[in-house]
Amino acid sequence: xxxxxxxxxxxxELGVHLEGDNLAPLAARILSTLILSGKKxxxxxxxxxxxxxxxxxxxxxxxxxxNSNRVxxxxxxGDRKRYFVIDPNLIxxxxxxxIDKWEKEKKLHLKIKEYKKQCNCEAEETGDFQFxxxxxxxxxxxxxxxxTAVKKFKAKLLVRNx
Amino acid sequence: xxxxxxxxxxxxELGVHLEGDNLAPLAARILSTLILSGKKxxxxxxxxxxxxxxxxxxxxxxxxxxNSNRVxxxxxxGDRKRYFVIDPNLIxxxxxxxIDKWEKEKKLHLKIKEYKKQCNCEAEETGDFQFxxxxxxxxxxxxxxxxTAVKKFKAKLLVRNx
DNA sequence: CCTTTAGTTCGGAAATTTCAGAACCAAAGT
DNA sequence: ACTTTGGTTCTGAAATTTCCGAACTAAAGG
Numbered sequence: 502x503x504x505x506x507x508x509x510x511x512x513x514e515l516g517v518h519l520e521g522d523n524l525a526p527l528a529a530r531i532l533s534t535l536i537l538s539g540k541k542x543x544x545x546x547x548x549x550x551x552x553x554x555x556x557x558x559x560x561x562x563x564x565x566x567x568n569s570n571r572v573x574x575x576x577x578x579g580d581r582k583r584y585f586v587i588d589p590n591l592i593x594x595x596x597x598x599x600i601d602k603w604e605k606e607k608k609l610h611l612k613i614k615e616y617k618k619q620c621n622c623e624a625e626e627t628g629d630f631q632f633x634x635x636x637x638x639x640x641x642x643x644x645x646x647x648x649t650a651v652k653k654f655k656a657k658l659l660v661r662n663x
Numbered sequence: 664x665x666x667x668x669x670x671x672x673x674x675x676e677l678g679v680h681l682e683g684d685n686l687a688p689l690a691a692r693i694l695s696t697l698i699l700s701g702k703k704x705x706x707x708x709x710x711x712x713x714x715x716x717x718x719x720x721x722x723x724x725x726x727x728x729x730n731s732n733r734v735x736x737x738x739x740x741g742d743r744k745r746y747f748v749i750d751p752n753l754i755x756x757x758x759x760x761x762i763d764k765w766e767k768e769k770k771l772h773l774k775i776k777e778y779k780k781q782c783n784c785e786a787e788e789t790g791d792f793q794f795x796x797x798x799x800x801x802x803x804x805x806x807x808x809x810x811t812a813v814k815k816f817k818a819k820l821l822v823r824n825x
Numbered sequence: 826c827c828t829t830t831a832g833t834t835c836g837g838a839a840a841t842t843t844c845a846g847a848a849c850c851a852a853a854g855t
Numbered sequence: 856a857c858t859t860t861g862g863t864t865c866t867g868a869a870a871t872t873t874c875c876g877a878a879c880t881a882a883a884g885g
Contacts, residue, residue, distance in 0.1 A: 544831090545831070545832065546830095546831080546832095556831090556832070556833085557833075557834075557835090559832095560832065560833055560834085561833090561834090564833090581830065581831060581832090582830090582831070582832095583831085583832085
Protein backbone atom coordinates (compact mmCIF):
# COMPACT_ATOMS: atom_id res chain seq x y z
CA UNK A 502 0.00 0.00 0.00
CA UNK A 503 1.16 3.49 -0.72
CA UNK A 504 2.81 5.18 2.22
CA UNK A 505 0.56 8.22 2.09
CA UNK A 506 -2.58 6.14 2.29
CA UNK A 507 -1.11 4.11 5.13
CA UNK A 508 -0.30 7.32 6.95
CA UNK A 509 -3.79 8.73 6.61
CA UNK A 510 -5.30 5.50 7.89
CA UNK A 511 -2.90 5.31 10.78
CA UNK A 512 -3.54 8.92 11.75
CA UNK A 513 -7.22 8.17 11.98
CA GLU A 514 -6.79 4.89 13.83
CA LEU A 515 -4.31 6.28 16.31
CA GLY A 516 -6.47 9.39 16.61
CA VAL A 517 -9.50 7.41 17.66
CA HIS A 518 -7.36 5.53 20.14
CA LEU A 519 -5.95 8.72 21.63
CA GLU A 520 -9.42 10.13 22.18
CA GLY A 521 -9.63 7.52 24.92
CA ASP A 522 -7.32 9.61 27.11
CA ASN A 523 -9.66 12.58 27.44
CA LEU A 524 -8.52 14.32 24.31
CA ALA A 525 -10.97 16.14 22.04
CA PRO A 526 -11.23 14.57 18.60
CA LEU A 527 -9.20 17.25 16.95
CA ALA A 528 -6.59 17.32 19.67
CA ALA A 529 -6.20 13.59 19.18
CA ARG A 530 -5.79 14.05 15.42
CA ILE A 531 -3.13 16.69 15.94
CA LEU A 532 -1.15 14.50 18.31
CA SER A 533 -1.60 11.54 15.99
CA THR A 534 -0.36 13.55 13.03
CA LEU A 535 2.71 14.66 14.92
CA ILE A 536 3.50 11.14 16.07
CA LEU A 537 3.31 9.92 12.50
CA SER A 538 5.27 12.77 10.95
CA GLY A 539 8.51 12.40 12.84
CA LYS A 540 11.41 14.66 13.43
CA LYS A 541 10.91 17.03 10.54
CA UNK A 542 7.99 18.67 12.32
CA UNK A 543 4.64 19.91 11.12
CA UNK A 544 3.72 23.57 10.81
CA UNK A 545 0.58 25.24 12.05
CA UNK A 546 -0.68 25.77 8.51
CA UNK A 547 -0.05 22.18 7.53
CA UNK A 548 -2.12 21.06 10.48
CA UNK A 549 -4.93 23.44 9.58
CA UNK A 550 -4.93 22.25 5.98
CA UNK A 551 -4.43 18.54 6.49
CA UNK A 552 -6.99 18.27 9.27
CA UNK A 553 -9.40 20.70 7.59
CA UNK A 554 -9.82 22.54 10.87
CA UNK A 555 -10.16 26.16 11.93
CA UNK A 556 -7.04 28.06 12.89
CA UNK A 557 -8.48 28.88 16.28
CA UNK A 558 -9.20 25.25 16.98
CA UNK A 559 -5.71 24.15 16.11
CA UNK A 560 -4.22 27.00 18.09
CA UNK A 561 -6.19 26.17 21.24
CA UNK A 562 -5.51 22.46 21.09
CA UNK A 563 -1.82 22.97 20.40
CA UNK A 564 -1.73 25.11 23.52
CA UNK A 565 -3.24 22.32 25.54
CA UNK A 566 -0.92 19.73 24.12
CA UNK A 567 2.08 21.87 24.91
CA ASN A 568 0.90 22.62 28.45
CA SER A 569 0.44 18.95 29.11
CA ASN A 570 3.98 18.22 27.91
CA ARG A 571 2.97 16.17 24.92
CA VAL A 572 4.08 18.52 22.16
CA UNK A 573 7.00 20.88 21.57
CA UNK A 574 8.14 22.94 18.63
CA UNK A 575 11.37 24.16 17.12
CA UNK A 576 12.13 26.96 14.70
CA UNK A 577 14.56 27.43 11.87
CA UNK A 578 16.68 30.55 11.63
CA GLY A 579 15.16 33.07 9.26
CA ASP A 580 11.82 31.25 9.27
CA ARG A 581 8.97 32.49 11.41
CA LYS A 582 7.02 29.24 11.29
CA ARG A 583 6.90 26.83 14.18
CA TYR A 584 7.65 23.19 13.52
CA PHE A 585 5.66 21.08 15.91
CA VAL A 586 6.90 17.69 17.06
CA ILE A 587 6.03 15.34 19.87
CA ASP A 588 7.88 16.04 23.07
CA PRO A 589 10.99 13.81 23.06
CA ASN A 590 10.16 12.94 26.67
CA LEU A 591 6.59 11.95 25.90
CA ILE A 592 6.97 8.43 27.29
CA UNK A 593 8.57 9.69 30.46
CA UNK A 594 5.85 12.30 30.84
CA UNK A 595 3.11 9.75 30.29
CA UNK A 596 4.69 7.54 32.92
CA UNK A 597 4.88 10.44 35.34
CA UNK A 598 1.21 11.16 34.79
CA UNK A 599 0.31 7.56 35.49
CA ILE A 600 2.39 7.50 38.66
CA ASP A 601 0.83 10.76 39.76
CA LYS A 602 -2.69 9.55 39.19
CA TRP A 603 -2.03 6.33 41.08
CA GLU A 604 -0.44 8.29 43.91
CA LYS A 605 -3.59 10.35 44.31
CA GLU A 606 -5.70 7.23 44.09
CA LYS A 607 -3.63 5.66 46.82
CA LYS A 608 -4.18 8.57 49.18
CA LEU A 609 -7.88 8.50 48.55
CA HIS A 610 -8.12 4.79 49.17
CA LEU A 611 -6.16 5.11 52.39
CA LYS A 612 -8.81 7.55 53.58
CA ILE A 613 -11.51 5.16 52.52
CA LYS A 614 -9.83 2.31 54.35
CA GLU A 615 -9.78 4.44 57.49
CA TYR A 616 -13.47 5.13 57.11
CA LYS A 617 -14.32 1.49 56.54
CA LYS A 618 -12.37 0.44 59.60
CA GLN A 619 -14.30 2.87 61.74
CA CYS A 620 -17.57 1.60 60.36
CA ASN A 621 -16.61 -1.99 61.09
CA CYS A 622 -15.65 -1.02 64.65
CA GLU A 623 -19.02 0.56 65.28
CA ALA A 624 -20.69 -2.65 64.18
CA GLU A 625 -18.45 -4.65 66.48
CA GLU A 626 -21.11 -5.80 68.90
CA THR A 627 -23.55 -6.91 66.22
CA GLY A 628 -20.79 -8.81 64.40
CA ASP A 629 -22.39 -7.52 61.25
CA PHE A 630 -19.40 -6.03 59.48
CA GLN A 631 -20.27 -3.79 56.63
CA PHE A 632 -17.00 -3.99 54.82
CA UNK A 633 -14.62 -6.54 53.52
CA UNK A 634 -11.30 -4.79 53.99
CA UNK A 635 -9.62 -7.22 51.62
CA UNK A 636 -10.86 -5.24 48.68
CA UNK A 637 -9.27 -2.05 49.87
CA UNK A 638 -6.13 -3.88 50.86
CA UNK A 639 -5.81 -5.55 47.48
CA UNK A 640 -6.44 -2.37 45.62
CA UNK A 641 -3.78 -0.52 47.53
CA UNK A 642 -1.26 -3.27 46.89
CA UNK A 643 -2.24 -3.22 43.25
CA UNK A 644 -1.59 0.49 42.95
CA UNK A 645 1.65 0.14 44.84
CA UNK A 646 2.98 -2.65 42.67
CA UNK A 647 1.93 -1.18 39.38
CA UNK A 648 3.44 2.11 40.39
CA THR A 649 6.80 0.58 41.24
CA ALA A 650 6.81 -1.39 38.02
CA VAL A 651 6.44 1.81 36.04
CA LYS A 652 8.94 3.64 38.21
CA LYS A 653 11.51 0.93 37.66
CA PHE A 654 11.07 1.05 33.95
CA LYS A 655 11.36 4.81 34.02
CA ALA A 656 14.63 4.57 35.89
CA LYS A 657 15.93 2.09 33.35
CA LEU A 658 15.10 4.43 30.51
CA LEU A 659 16.74 7.36 32.24
CA VAL A 660 19.96 5.43 32.80
CA ARG A 661 20.07 4.28 29.22
CA ASN A 662 19.47 7.78 27.84
CA UNK A 663 22.45 9.25 29.68
CA UNK B 664 -16.02 13.60 62.61
CA UNK B 665 -19.38 11.90 62.38
CA UNK B 666 -19.36 8.87 60.16
CA UNK B 667 -22.27 10.05 58.04
CA UNK B 668 -20.60 13.33 57.23
CA UNK B 669 -17.38 11.50 56.44
CA UNK B 670 -19.27 9.21 54.13
CA UNK B 671 -20.95 12.03 52.24
CA UNK B 672 -17.63 13.78 51.74
CA UNK B 673 -15.91 10.61 50.62
CA UNK B 674 -18.70 9.80 48.17
CA UNK B 675 -18.22 13.16 46.56
CA GLU B 676 -14.43 13.00 46.55
CA LEU B 677 -14.30 9.47 45.19
CA GLY B 678 -17.05 10.39 42.75
CA VAL B 679 -15.05 13.22 41.26
CA HIS B 680 -12.08 10.92 40.99
CA LEU B 681 -14.07 8.22 39.25
CA GLU B 682 -15.33 10.68 36.65
CA GLY B 683 -11.76 10.54 35.39
CA ASP B 684 -12.41 7.08 33.90
CA ASN B 685 -15.03 8.18 31.39
CA LEU B 686 -17.95 7.88 33.78
CA ALA B 687 -20.80 10.39 33.73
CA PRO B 688 -21.05 12.38 36.97
CA LEU B 689 -24.03 10.46 38.20
CA ALA B 690 -22.62 7.10 37.22
CA ALA B 691 -19.53 8.00 39.22
CA ARG B 692 -21.67 8.94 42.24
CA ILE B 693 -23.53 5.65 42.04
CA LEU B 694 -20.35 3.63 41.92
CA SER B 695 -18.86 5.72 44.68
CA THR B 696 -21.92 5.20 46.85
CA LEU B 697 -21.78 1.46 46.35
CA ILE B 698 -18.07 1.33 47.14
CA LEU B 699 -18.69 3.19 50.37
CA SER B 700 -21.76 1.24 51.42
CA GLY B 701 -20.30 -2.22 51.58
CA LYS B 702 -21.78 -5.65 51.60
CA LYS B 703 -25.28 -4.75 52.76
CA UNK B 704 -26.07 -3.31 49.33
CA UNK B 705 -28.01 -0.26 48.24
CA UNK B 706 -31.45 -0.37 46.66
CA UNK B 707 -32.60 1.46 43.57
CA UNK B 708 -34.81 3.76 45.60
CA UNK B 709 -32.08 4.60 48.06
CA UNK B 710 -29.87 5.61 45.18
CA UNK B 711 -32.60 7.77 43.67
CA UNK B 712 -33.24 9.47 47.01
CA UNK B 713 -29.69 9.88 48.25
CA UNK B 714 -28.36 11.15 44.94
CA UNK B 715 -31.47 13.24 44.23
CA UNK B 716 -31.59 11.86 40.72
CA UNK B 717 -34.29 10.74 38.32
CA UNK B 718 -35.29 7.09 38.25
CA UNK B 719 -34.52 6.85 34.56
CA UNK B 720 -31.07 8.24 35.07
CA UNK B 721 -30.24 5.80 37.83
CA UNK B 722 -31.70 2.93 35.84
CA UNK B 723 -29.65 3.69 32.75
CA UNK B 724 -26.42 4.19 34.61
CA UNK B 725 -26.89 1.06 36.68
CA UNK B 726 -27.29 -0.81 33.41
CA UNK B 727 -24.01 0.54 32.17
CA UNK B 728 -22.22 -0.24 35.38
CA UNK B 729 -23.48 -3.80 35.32
CA ASN B 730 -22.58 -4.31 31.67
CA SER B 731 -19.07 -3.11 32.34
CA ASN B 732 -18.71 -5.58 35.22
CA ARG B 733 -18.40 -2.97 37.92
CA VAL B 734 -21.66 -3.58 39.73
CA UNK B 735 -23.78 -6.59 40.67
CA UNK B 736 -26.90 -7.06 42.74
CA UNK B 737 -28.41 -9.67 45.00
CA UNK B 738 -31.94 -10.21 46.21
CA UNK B 739 -33.48 -11.40 49.42
CA UNK B 740 -36.17 -14.07 49.40
CA GLY B 741 -39.58 -12.52 49.62
CA ASP B 742 -38.26 -9.07 48.74
CA ARG B 743 -38.60 -7.72 45.24
CA LYS B 744 -35.96 -5.05 45.68
CA ARG B 745 -32.51 -5.38 44.22
CA TYR B 746 -29.54 -4.76 46.48
CA PHE B 747 -26.72 -3.32 44.46
CA VAL B 748 -23.12 -3.88 45.43
CA ILE B 749 -19.78 -3.52 43.70
CA ASP B 750 -18.76 -6.58 41.75
CA PRO B 751 -16.56 -8.67 44.04
CA ASN B 752 -14.18 -9.09 41.12
CA LEU B 753 -13.94 -5.38 40.44
CA ILE B 754 -10.19 -5.27 40.88
CA UNK B 755 -9.66 -8.22 38.62
CA UNK B 756 -11.98 -6.71 36.04
CA UNK B 757 -10.20 -3.37 36.18
CA UNK B 758 -6.91 -5.16 35.69
CA UNK B 759 -8.29 -7.07 32.73
CA UNK B 760 -9.45 -3.83 31.18
CA UNK B 761 -6.03 -2.30 31.59
CA ILE B 762 -4.34 -5.32 30.07
CA ASP B 763 -6.79 -5.29 27.21
CA LYS B 764 -6.26 -1.63 26.48
CA TRP B 765 -2.50 -2.05 26.52
CA GLU B 766 -2.77 -5.07 24.26
CA LYS B 767 -4.64 -3.03 21.67
CA GLU B 768 -2.18 -0.22 22.05
CA LYS B 769 0.66 -2.64 21.45
CA LYS B 770 -0.85 -3.89 18.22
CA LEU B 771 -1.38 -0.36 17.00
CA HIS B 772 2.17 0.64 17.79
CA LEU B 773 3.55 -2.40 16.02
CA LYS B 774 1.75 -1.22 12.91
CA ILE B 775 3.15 2.25 13.41
CA LYS B 776 6.65 0.87 13.81
CA GLU B 777 6.24 -0.98 10.53
CA TYR B 778 5.15 2.22 8.83
CA LYS B 779 8.03 4.20 10.27
CA LYS B 780 10.53 1.62 9.14
CA GLN B 781 9.25 1.81 5.59
CA CYS B 782 9.46 5.58 5.68
CA ASN B 783 13.04 5.47 6.87
CA CYS B 784 13.91 2.99 4.12
CA GLU B 785 12.53 5.27 1.44
CA ALA B 786 14.70 8.07 2.74
CA GLU B 787 17.73 5.82 2.74
CA GLU B 788 19.67 7.55 -0.01
CA THR B 789 19.18 11.04 1.39
CA GLY B 790 20.25 9.84 4.84
CA ASP B 791 17.49 12.08 6.13
CA PHE B 792 15.63 9.69 8.41
CA GLN B 793 12.24 10.90 9.42
CA PHE B 794 11.83 8.76 12.48
CA UNK B 795 13.69 7.90 15.59
CA UNK B 796 12.61 4.30 16.12
CA UNK B 797 13.78 4.43 19.72
CA UNK B 798 10.55 6.07 20.73
CA UNK B 799 8.42 3.31 19.31
CA UNK B 800 10.76 0.69 20.69
CA UNK B 801 10.66 2.17 24.17
CA UNK B 802 6.94 2.53 24.15
CA UNK B 803 6.41 -1.07 23.16
CA UNK B 804 8.72 -2.26 25.91
CA UNK B 805 6.90 -0.01 28.32
CA UNK B 806 3.55 -1.52 27.45
CA UNK B 807 5.00 -5.00 27.60
CA UNK B 808 6.53 -4.55 31.03
CA UNK B 809 3.61 -2.76 32.59
CA UNK B 810 1.30 -5.40 31.23
CA THR B 811 3.29 -8.25 32.72
CA ALA B 812 3.52 -6.47 36.04
CA VAL B 813 -0.24 -6.30 36.21
CA LYS B 814 -0.65 -9.84 34.97
CA LYS B 815 1.68 -11.12 37.65
CA PHE B 816 -0.21 -9.35 40.35
CA LYS B 817 -3.46 -10.67 38.98
CA ALA B 818 -2.11 -14.21 39.13
CA LYS B 819 -1.02 -13.68 42.72
CA LEU B 820 -4.50 -12.52 43.67
CA LEU B 821 -6.12 -15.45 41.94
CA VAL B 822 -3.91 -17.94 43.75
CA ARG B 823 -4.61 -16.34 47.10
CA ASN B 824 -8.35 -16.28 46.53
CA UNK B 825 -8.54 -20.01 45.92
C1' DC C 826 3.91 53.27 6.68
C1' DC C 827 1.53 49.56 4.41
C1' DT C 828 1.28 44.59 3.69
C1' DT C 829 2.00 39.92 4.52
C1' DT C 830 2.80 36.10 7.56
C1' DA C 831 1.92 33.43 11.52
C1' DG C 832 -0.52 32.96 14.58
C1' DT C 833 -4.04 34.31 19.20
C1' DT C 834 -8.38 35.67 21.41
C1' DC C 835 -13.20 36.18 21.78
C1' DG C 836 -18.14 35.19 20.99
C1' DG C 837 -21.19 32.15 19.78
C1' DA C 838 -23.02 28.02 16.81
C1' DA C 839 -23.27 23.04 16.46
C1' DA C 840 -22.81 18.60 18.32
C1' DT C 841 -22.73 15.62 22.06
C1' DT C 842 -23.55 14.13 26.68
C1' DT C 843 -26.20 13.92 30.59
C1' DC C 844 -30.20 14.03 32.86
C1' DA C 845 -35.36 14.20 34.10
C1' DG C 846 -40.44 13.43 33.48
C1' DA C 847 -44.12 10.91 31.77
C1' DA C 848 -45.81 6.95 30.23
C1' DC C 849 -45.33 2.31 30.54
C1' DC C 850 -44.81 -2.76 32.22
C1' DA C 851 -44.66 -6.90 35.06
C1' DA C 852 -44.98 -9.10 39.43
C1' DA C 853 -47.03 -9.18 43.90
C1' DG C 854 -50.52 -7.83 47.28
C1' DT C 855 -55.50 -7.10 48.45
C1' DA D 856 -59.99 -6.82 39.03
C1' DC D 857 -57.57 -3.00 41.07
C1' DT D 858 -53.46 -1.10 43.42
C1' DT D 859 -48.91 -0.83 44.84
C1' DT D 860 -44.08 -1.70 44.21
C1' DG D 861 -39.94 -1.71 41.66
C1' DG D 862 -38.37 -0.69 38.15
C1' DT D 863 -37.70 0.31 32.34
C1' DT D 864 -38.15 2.95 28.03
C1' DC D 865 -38.79 6.91 25.31
C1' DT D 866 -38.67 11.78 24.31
C1' DG D 867 -36.90 15.92 24.81
C1' DA D 868 -34.63 19.71 27.67
C1' DA D 869 -30.39 21.46 29.83
C1' DA D 870 -25.61 21.51 30.26
C1' DT D 871 -21.25 20.82 28.45
C1' DT D 872 -17.84 20.17 24.93
C1' DT D 873 -16.00 21.08 20.68
C1' DC D 874 -15.34 23.73 17.07
C1' DC D 875 -15.43 27.77 13.80
C1' DG D 876 -15.20 32.67 11.96
C1' DA D 877 -14.14 37.30 12.58
C1' DA D 878 -11.48 40.46 14.52
C1' DC D 879 -7.17 41.22 16.38
C1' DT D 880 -1.85 41.43 17.27
C1' DA D 881 3.00 41.27 16.71
C1' DA D 882 6.92 40.66 13.87
C1' DA D 883 9.00 40.87 9.40
C1' DG D 884 9.23 42.47 4.46
C1' DG D 885 8.84 45.85 1.09
